[in-house]
Amino acid sequence: MPATPFTLDRHAVAWLHRRAGFGLPPADLREAADRGSVSELDRLLGGAPPSTDLWDDSLLPYDPRDRPSRQYAINGWLATVIATDQPLVDRVAWMWHGHFVSALDKVKIARLMVIQARLFRSAGLGNFRELVRAVTLDPAMLLYLDLRDSTGRQPNENYARELLELFTMGEGNFSEEDVRAGALALTGWTLQREGGVKFVPRRHADVSVHYLGVDGVRDLDTAIDAVMANAALPLFIAFTIAQELLGTATEPLVERLAADFVDSDFDIRALVRATLQAGLAGETAPVVLAPVPWFVMACRVSGARPTSKVVQLLRAAGQLPMLPPNVAGWPGGPAWFGAGSLVARANLGALIAAATPPGEVLAAAEGDDSALLAAVLGLSIDDFSDDSIAALAAAPAGADRLAVALITPEFLIA
Amino acid sequence: MTNPLNRRQFIELGGGAVVVAGLGACERRGVDRNATGTLPTTSAPNVTAPVVTTATTTAAPSTTLATTGGMSFDGRRLVVVQLNGGNDLLNSLPPTDGRYRDMRPTIAIPEAEIVTLPGLSDAGLHPGLAGLARFWDVGQLAIVRGIGFEVPNRSHFVSMDRWWRADQLGEPGWLGRVLDGLPAEPSPLFATALGGGAPSLNGRGVQPTVITSPSSFRWVDFDPRWLSAMGGGGVDLAGMARHAFQRTVQAVTDFAEITGGSATSEELPIREGGATISEGLSVAAQLLAADAGTQMVVVSAGGFDTHANQLTEQAKLLKDLATGIDAFFEAIEAAGLGDDVLLVVTSEFGRRAAENGSGGCDHGAGGLSLAVGRGVRGGVFGEVDLADLLDGDVRPNVAPQALFTSCLDWLGVDAVQTLGSRDDSLALLH
Numbered sequence: 001m002p003a004t005p006f007t008l009d010r011h012a013v014a015w016l017h018r019r020a021g022f023g024l025p026p027a028d029l030r031e032a033a034d035r036g037s038v039s040e041l042d043r044l045l046g047g048a049p050p051s052t053d054l055w056d057d058s059l060l061p062y063d064p065r066d067r068p069s070r071q072y073a074i075n076g077w078l079a080t081v082i083a084t085d086q087p088l089v090d091r092v093a094w095m096w097h098g099h100f101v102s103a104l105d106k107v108k109i110a111r112l113m114v115i116q117a118r119l120f121r122s123a124g125l126g127n128f129r130e131l132v133r134a135v136t137l138d139p140a141m142l143l144y145l146d147l148r149d150s151t152g153r154q155p156n157e158n159y160a161r162e163l164l165e166l167f168t169m170g171e172g173n174f175s176e177e178d179v180r181a182g183a184l185a186l187t188g189w190t191l192q193r194e195g196g197v198k199f200v201p202r203r204h205a206d207v208s209v210h211y212l213g214v215d216g217v218r219d220l221d222t223a224i225d226a227v228m229a230n231a232a233l234p235l236f237i238a239f240t241i242a243q244e245l246l247g248t249a250t251e252p253l254v255e256r257l258a259a260d261f262v263d264s265d266f267d268i269r270a271l272v273r274a275t276l277q278a279g280l281a282g283e284t285a286p287v288v289l290a291p292v293p294w295f296v297m298a299c300r301v302s303g304a305r306p307t308s309k310v311v312q313l314l315r316a317a318g319q320l321p322m323l324p325p326n327v328a329g330w331p332g333g334p335a336w337f338g339a340g341s342l343v344a345r346a347n348l349g350a351l352i353a354a355a356t357p358p359g360e361v362l363a364a365a366e367g368d369d370s371a372l373l374a375a376v377l378g379l380s381i382d383d384f385s386d387d388s389i390a391a392l393a394a395a396p397a398g399a400d401r402l403a404v405a406l407i408t409p410e411f412l413i414a
Numbered sequence: 415m416t417n418p419l420n421r422r423q424f425i426e427l428g429g430g431a432v433v434v435a436g437l438g439a440c441e442r443r444g445v446d447r448n449a450t451g452t453l454p455t456t457s458a459p460n461v462t463a464p465v466v467t468t469a470t471t472t473a474a475p476s477t478t479l480a481t482t483g484g485m486s487f488d489g490r491r492l493v494v495v496q497l498n499g500g501n502d503l504l505n506s507l508p509p510t511d512g513r514y515r516d517m518r519p520t521i522a523i524p525e526a527e528i529v530t531l532p533g534l535s536d537a538g539l540h541p542g543l544a545g546l547a548r549f550w551d552v553g554q555l556a557i558v559r560g561i562g563f564e565v566p567n568r569s570h571f572v573s574m575d576r577w578w579r580a581d582q583l584g585e586p587g588w589l590g591r592v593l594d595g596l597p598a599e600p601s602p603l604f605a606t607a608l609g610g611g612a613p614s615l616n617g618r619g620v621q622p623t624v625i626t627s628p629s630s631f632r633w634v635d636f637d638p639r640w641l642s643a644m645g646g647g648g649v650d651l652a653g654m655a656r657h658a659f660q661r662t663v664q665a666v667t668d669f670a671e672i673t674g675g676s677a678t679s680e681e682l683p684i685r686e687g688g689a690t691i692s693e694g695l696s697v698a699a700q701l702l703a704a705d706a707g708t709q710m711v712v713v714s715a716g717g718f719d720t721h722a723n724q725l726t727e728q729a730k731l732l733k734d735l736a737t738g739i740d741a742f743f744e745a746i747e748a749a750g751l752g753d754d755v756l757l758v759v760t761s762e763f764g765r766r767a768a769e770n771g772s773g774g775c776d777h778g779a780g781g782l783s784l785a786v787g788r789g790v791r792g793g794v795f796g797e798v799d800l801a802d803l804l805d806g807d808v809r810p811n812v813a814p815q816a817l818f819t820s821c822l823d824w825l826g827v828d829a830v831q832t833l834g835s836r837d838d839s840l841a842l843l844h
Contacts, residue, residue, distance in 0.1 A: 145721075146722050146774075149722055149771055150771065151771045153771060154772075156721055156776065157777070161568070161569070161777070165569050165571075166571075176805065286650070288651065316630035325716060326498065326499070327570070327719075334651065335611055337655055337658035338607075338625075338626065338658075339602065339623045339631070339665045340627055340628075340631055341624070343632070344630060346633065346641070347630075349636070350636040351634075387656060388644060391643045394639065394640045394643035395640040400640070404640045404641075407641075409655040
């Protein structure tokens with residue numbers, strides 16, 4: 001076992017659950033700490049199917065005019081992740097949602113966004129080639145990036161561009177000609193009623209194109225073969241996942257992860273495992289928790305289950321599931337320190353604290369032992385900073401103090 | 415003139431804070447796609463860094479903007495409206511050239527609906543922009559067509575990044591550099607972003623106040639004094655968070671004072687949906703009209719990425735834009751600030767000249783910018799030549815730097831110092 005950068009293994013376990021999950025209630029975290037970080041990583045990656053999601057399909061009609069189902073779909077994602085017993089599955093699904101972006105404001109049919117979320121939960125740790133193919137033909141994606149409208153006579157480049165730029169290899173690794181050629185190869189896929197997907201040969205460009213340096217590309221599968229064969233792809237995906245989970249992506253690390261990714265025939269689970277192992281070995285930098293993962297973590301840890309005002313406040317904080325601002329997903333890092341977003345976080349912190357039931361977390365917030373509060377909140381450090389302790393002391397003991405704890409830099413930054 | 419320095423308590427930056435990287439929205443993504451080879455890289459861009467002074471712990475006279483008399487730009491205010499997604503130039507400003515209708519058989523603007531502008535013979539305005547005609551009539555509207563980088567990039571994110579950072583990737587935003595050059599960190603609402611983050615305002619040391627949802631910008635069941643106890647020190651990520659919290663506490667207080675609202679509340683107003691451009695401009699007008707230290711505002715709005723159903727979508731957006739600008743200047747004039755405000759409209763690129771099969775247009779090159787205000791030299795700038803396209807797109811023929819130069823001239827800020835060089839090819843000001 002490599003040397004851990006954490007002074008105590010229980011800090012490593014707490015780190016794992018803040019980065020690769022959404023935190024744990026105090027008693028569960030202690031059990032995890034008893035198992036140790038190595039076995040906890042195995043457990044998180046174990047491969048058990050995720051807990052059933054909490055969407056009731058009967059409340060999700062295939063109807064773009066049904067507005068209540070939109071809020072229901074958003075709340076359903078939050079509830080599912082808060083309740084999950086497979087946090088890594090849901091953490092990775094959340095990552096793919098911010099990577100293979102579709103958004104409810106254009107897709108409009110909430111049911112299709114739920115179908116996409118289910119794809120990320122069921123296939124997010126599988127084979128990357130299969131994931132890319134499934135995303136390409138995902139009903140919400142067909143709508144969001146217009147592939148369903150793309151025909152041989154008049155191809156639409158929207159999906160073809162983002163497939164390369166945002167989803168698989170990044171800007172600079174393909175040409176405008178590749179975008180146009182890819183658009184032709186991907187024509188012909190249409191969206192039917194109730195999320196059905198159908199290939200219509202007469203809408204497909206019956207031509208062979210030169211795409212990403214490969215001749216003879218003529219349809220979805222030959223196009224995806226060319227994408228997967230591109231040397232930039234494993235580096236781009238390894239970089240993306242390291243950045244997401246570790247907050248850092250040094251060149252040697254990314255090259256090593258990418259090589260293993262290729263050797264594993266693009267097994268995402270193996271890549272995530274190797275990435276988290278690197279983190280446990282010290283390759284980690286601070287990560288600002290985005291509003292949704294932060295909210296979910298605060299609820300899971302405290303036991304609070306606030307309902308009213310949540311969607312409104314998360315919107316003000318700048319992040320709602322299923323509503324990323326554009327096809328690149330949410331900007332990360334210190335962009336989350338915008339004033340409006342911080343005000344909303346403080347308001348959400350107060351909401352969560354007020355909804356926290358009696359228990360270890362609330363009891364710790366009623367006392368003056370800041371180290372105890374740090375431990376029950378699942379932080380991977382021994383205590384809050386002196387600055388944060390001053391803020392905790394300024395707030396009345398109990399729920400108010402808990403609200404402050406939830407927005408200290410120590411809790412906001414994993 | 416109210417000096418914001420006198421009214422607000424300043425929270426000074428620690429000396430090390432100025433080296434913290436910019437807080438750009440899309441910062442992480444920006445890193446992802448700075449890749450030039452196969453490996454995404456964060457290495458420095460190959461550009462000459464402009465000479466930009468940065469905020470320091472003391473108000474050193476040597477860093478004062480020489481021509482602005484300190485922090486108020488002699489009262490000049492700048493508003494930038496950023497249309498995210500790539501607003502379509504050709505339907506915004508439909509040309510009379512017959513090729514336009516040939517290339518857009520289903521989504522060309524019907525001739526009868528086009529708003530004609532006196533003195534402009536080869537194009538007119540989209541009907542949604544009719545509200546701008548009154549500015550044209552009095553010579554206070556500059557229309558810049560075909561604006562864009564000479565070698566365009568059709569990626570939203572690369573193009574936005576180039577616009578934000580005046581084509582010097584890795585450098586702070588072009589307006590953020592102005593903030594960095596101020597003698598001290600300005601009051602929080604001095605530079606305000608409404609509707610979303612505005613990386614053009616992100617400096618290396620000084621950041622704008624980002625208010626995504628103005629109606630929710632208040633404390634609900636939370637006492638900001640608890641945050642005040644935290645202090646604002648430190649140069650790491652946690653220190654940035656503390657500093658941002660202290661700025662936020664002040665910003666909420668100032669914002670409530672200016673807009674006549676309450677800084678604290680037990681209930682939030684119920685509001686659904688994203689903010690529109692006109693709502694953003696309405697808040698911008700309140701901030702500017704209060705004469706309480708706000709000098710730069712960026713209002714950003716999305717939805718312009720009209721790959722499909724463009725006729726309906728763009729019509730709504732342009733109407734919102736023009737209505738917002740009209741009401742904005744009404745409020746500005748009423749406040750007696752008509753001589754002091756310049757408003758410009760930008761978008762990361764224009765769209766493909768020919769329509770696609772979805773009733774929309776794909777990403778293009780040359781786009782549209784507007785400048786509105788009494789200081790503006792009205793007229794049309796730049797060319798659209800549908801017989802000479804660049805890979806099917808309107809050929810960029812006005813550099814964004816020329817627009818930035820005029821904006822910096824407006825503020826009285828040295829464009830050479832800020833951008834590295836001047837571009838006087840537009841010279842939009844009187």
